[in-house]
Amino acid sequence: MVRARSLIVGIATYIPGLRSLTGRKTGGTVSARYCYAVWLRHLSFLHRHGLPTTFETVAELGPGDSLGVGLAALLSGAGRYIALDAARYADGARNLQILKELIALFRNRAPIPDHLEFPLLQPSLDSYTFPADLLTSTRLGAALIPARLDMIRAAVANAGTSLHDRGPVYYIAPWEPGLVENGTVDLVLSQTVLEFPQDLAGIYAETCRWLKPGGIMSHEIDFKSVGMTVEWNGHWSCSDALWRLVAGRRRHRLNREPHSTHIALLQRMGCRVVCDERTVRPSGITRAQLAPRFRHLTDDDLTTSSALIQAVKLA
Ligand SMILES: C[S@@+](CC[C@H](N)C(=O)[O-])C[C@H]1O[C@@H](n2cnc3c(N)ncnc32)[C@H](O)[C@@H]1O
Numbered sequence: 001m002v003r004a005r006s007l008i009v010g011i012a013t014y015i016p017g018l019r020s021l022t023g024r025k026t027g028g029t030v031s032a033r034y035c036y037a038v039w040l041r042h043l044s045f046l047h048r049h050g051l052p053t054t055f056e057t058v059a060e061l062g063p064g065d066s067l068g069v070g071l072a073a074l075l076s077g078a079g080r081y082i083a084l085d086a087a088r089y090a091d092g093a094r095n096l097q098i099l100k101e102l103i104a105l106f107r108n109r110a111p112i113p114d115h116l117e118f119p120l121l122q123p124s125l126d127s128y129t130f131p132a133d134l135l136t137s138t139r140l141g142a143a144l145i146p147a148r149l150d151m152i153r154a155a156v157a158n159a160g161t162s163l164h165d166r167g168p169v170y171y172i173a174p175w176e177p178g179l180v181e182n183g184t185v186d187l188v189l190s191q192t193v194l195e196f197p198q199d200l201a202g203i204y205a206e207t208c209r210w211l212k213p214g215g216i217m218s219h220e221i222d223f224k225s226v227g228m229t230v231e232w233n234g235h236w237s238c239s240d241a242l243w244r245l246v247a248g249r250r251r252h253r254l255n256r257e258p259h260s261t262h263i264a265l266l267q268r269m270g271c272r273v274v275c276d277e278r279t280v281r282p283s284g285i286t287r288a289q290l291a292p293r294f295r296h297l298t299d300d301d302l303t304t305s306s307a308l309i310q311a312v313k314l315a
Helices: 004-012 032-048 067-075 092-107 137-143 146-157 199-211 240-247 261-269 297-301
Strands: 057-061 080-084 169-172 185-193 210-222 272-281 302-314
Touching: 004 032, 004 240, 004 261, 032 067, 032 185, 032 210, 032 272, 057 199, 067 080, 067 092, 067 169, 067 185, 067 272, 092 146, 092 240, 146 169, 146 240, 185 199, 199 210, 199 261, 210 261, 261 272, 261 297, 261 302
Parallel strands: 057 080, 057 185, 080 169, 185 210
Antiparallel strands: 210 302, 272 302
């Protein structure tokens, strides 16, 4: 069942001028500890599945309020970070502050912030101790040398806005398909982003094109209705007409695609899924309540509230 407030906000977005009041902030990446927690979760799962954990070029979709997740990648040794967002949220001052706090977290080998600190952050880990087996003293020693940190600070203060610029940090928002060259990226990651693009097949085709053969995708995807319905998965019970009113013209609208769509698209684009870490919850709706276009959902789809999906691009 749709929440009355969501319906009112959705309808209000059709009034000229009010749409821009939605999606003004994105959430988590205002906090360095959140960014550290996100990056180390992706890295820990890559390691657990025997996938590479060192990357020359990392591209992130939808970094949100700061570039902190990608900065954590740079502090772990990545050479280049390309941040691509649908809208510009991050600013230089916040990025520099987050970078400073991240440097301290890595220098102190701080434990990974856990589910008690960030209850909504998925996936959860078996252990939140610092992953010293993959971020070894040698690796961090080289990544955190003062001259390299100065270079990263300068790049963050003056992030490239086009891939023709030089430097290790790029922030392009809004971005468009075609900007990133074929086979130039080692890791494409995102955290609670792929539930939004309306052209999901286009996004997967585009990001697979960026990857080098053997390159990695690592996406944490939230399948919940983000509070727009009473039940966590009530959005799958809404007809398209009702959903058009609820979602309205919000800056970011859920695409309502379930888990199986992401797996199928990755496979169709020539990627092998290596990690599929699903968070499951009992469904809040019955099969009979599903809207006609969601009748095909599998039982797994109906109970998967989020998933970390990691895949390798086949040669
Ligand atoms: C819920 S926020 C998550 C932000 C951040 N990753 C975090 O963990 O806090 C969703 C982000 O996805 C971005 N986004 C939505 N559609 C996108 C697209 N097609 N390409 C890139 N980013 C997109 C939004 O602009 C926003 O920054």
